[in-house]
Amino acid sequence: GCVYLSWLIVPAVIISWLTRGAISYDSSDQTALYIRMLGDVRVRSQVGFEPERRSSHPYLCIDFRTLHSNSEPERRIQRLLSFQRYLHSSRLLRGIPQQIPLHILDEDYTGQARCMLEKVGHWNFDIFLFDKFTNGNSLINLTFHLLNQYGMVELFQLDMVKLWRFLVMVQEDYHSDNPYHNAVHAADVTQAMYCYMQEPMLAKSLTSFDILLGLLAAATHDLDHPGVNQPFLIKTDHYLATLYRNTSVLENHHWKSAVGLLRETGLFSHWPAEDSLNMERELGSLILATDISRQNDYLSRFRQHLDQESLCLSNGSHRHFILQMALKCADICNPCRPWELSKQWSEKVTEEFFQQGDVEKKHKLEVSPLCDREINSVGNIQIGFMTYVAEPLFAEWARFSDTRLSQTMLGHMRLNKASWGSLQQEQTLTSEEAETSNASTSREGAAAAPRGTSSKEIPQGSRES
Ligand SMILES: *[C@@H]1O[C@H](CO)[C@@H](O)[C@H](O)[C@H]1NC(C)=O
Ligand SMILES: *[C@@H]1O[C@H](CO)[C@@H](O)[C@H](O)[C@H]1NC(C)=O
Ligand SMILES: *[C@@H]1O[C@H](CO)[C@@H](O)[C@H](O)[C@H]1NC(C)=O
Ligand SMILES: *[C@@H]1O[C@H](CO)[C@@H](O)[C@H](O)[C@H]1NC(C)=O
Ligand SMILES: [Zn+2]
DSSP states (O other), X not given: OOTTXXXXXXXXXXXXXXXXXXXXXXXXXXXXXXXXHHHOHHHHHHTXXXXXXXXXXXXXXXXXXXXTSOOHHHHHHHHHHHHHHHHHHHHHHHTOOTTSOHHHHHHHHHHHHHHHHTTTTSTTOOHHHHHHHTTTOHHHHHHHHHHHHTTHHHHTTOOHHHHHHHHHHHHHHSOTTSSSSSHHHHHHHXXXXXXXXXXXXXXXXXXXXXXXXXXXXXXXXXXTOOSSOXXXXXXXXXXXXXXXXXXXXXXXXXXXXXXXHHHHHTTTTTSOHHHHHHHHHHHHHHHHTTOGGGHHHHHHHHHHHHHHTOOOTTSHHHHHHHHHHHHHHHHTOGGGSOHHHXXXXXXXXXXXXXXXXXXXXXXXXXXXXXXXXXXXXXXXXHHHHIIIIIHHHHHHHHHHSOSHHHHHHHHHHHHHHHHHHHHHHXXXXXXXXXXXXXXXXXXXXXXXXXXXXXXXXSOOTTOOO
């Protein structure tokens, strides 16, 4: 889900959500397909379908696919162009003559992508590079590779054509113009999920069904994400907020979109109905677990199990709980990656927040917490997120799975936090210097520099959203 923002929501809200019972397992074919149509502009325009919009609220008509200024065909072209640009620049850098036919370079990239896949289980796997080598197809290629590596096609008698079609549609339904919630994030989460499922505790107890479920949930967990958060959808009376009654709105939509694609491609249509319904239901409970506003609930259950040593991974419902925790970790593992990767993710997620803030300002809506580029910085957002969300989760995960990977992740997080801290400090110093040097010309040095946020001003977990 849109993991970064809703952690500011007050606990009372979370408690009321828990007691209300957020999830409705509506599983009729029609519903799933209808929701897919609602959520997918291309389908809508193809069949000339225009959903009824009752509200007088003007923001209801915001087409989220155009939020970041590009329409669908333009985006396609842009992706192509940027890859051409990449080819061009790397060719120049490597001093290869321009005349070399493109297909040779293509093969070169395919070779490098294949080479990277040999280290797909390494924590420092560079998904951005892999995405370049696969021409923007990292999610398809990575997921396909992992499913094959586990022999899922044979085990579950999957139809290769259907599987490929499913993965292509999954990747296409991510919005490539979202700075953060796009198919590369999904690929990154899938890779992290794979790393966790390779950990001894899980590797020795997970069934093939668990693994298939875990990989599919990771690949689809943010499907058709609009690039804005739940509070935005609620305050703009978006139909998704109405449909899901203001509760895990995005996560419900990701899940229903995934179910829509499973049914549209018939990937599991050869299974007994009971089994494919079960897959859909469990997919839902994994994806819904990524709603960060429910983190405290999951975390206290996790703690309780660890304190009492009551986890028994031969029990299916316990394994399912661990898969939920693993997916939650995979979803927010950005701060635990090596600095060069982690930093890129931080910049991307912040840009998505700030773009939402810009839209809110433009439409005279209250600007959501963390979304105002005038008063926030990448660093203060990251430090807050690590302190209140990531550290508590990964500390428990390390208790559960006390391995080298867990220690590596905690180590990266400590270093990354320190790096953001010193960058913040530098910024504060620079802006103070600027102020002092102007002191003689400008009378009062004006207001304090807005970006020099110290750690004292980190957004508090209890702040109202
Ligand atoms: C990645 O996917 C593309 C199609 O999307 C395919 O042409 C290419 O061969 C794949 N590469 C690898 C390494 O599997
Ligand atoms: C969702 O939230 C909005 C704004 O707070 C409110 O007007 C609406 O009644 C809520 N809908 C439901 C079903 O709770
Ligand atoms: C599995 O665990 C759940 C919850 O702790 C429990 O209710 C159930 O009876 C267990 N099932 C088996 C087969 O032990
Ligand atoms: C300080 O001076 C610089 C240019 O020398 C200017 O850009 C900046 O706005 C000034 N700051 C204040 C607080 O007046
Ligand atoms: Zn996510």
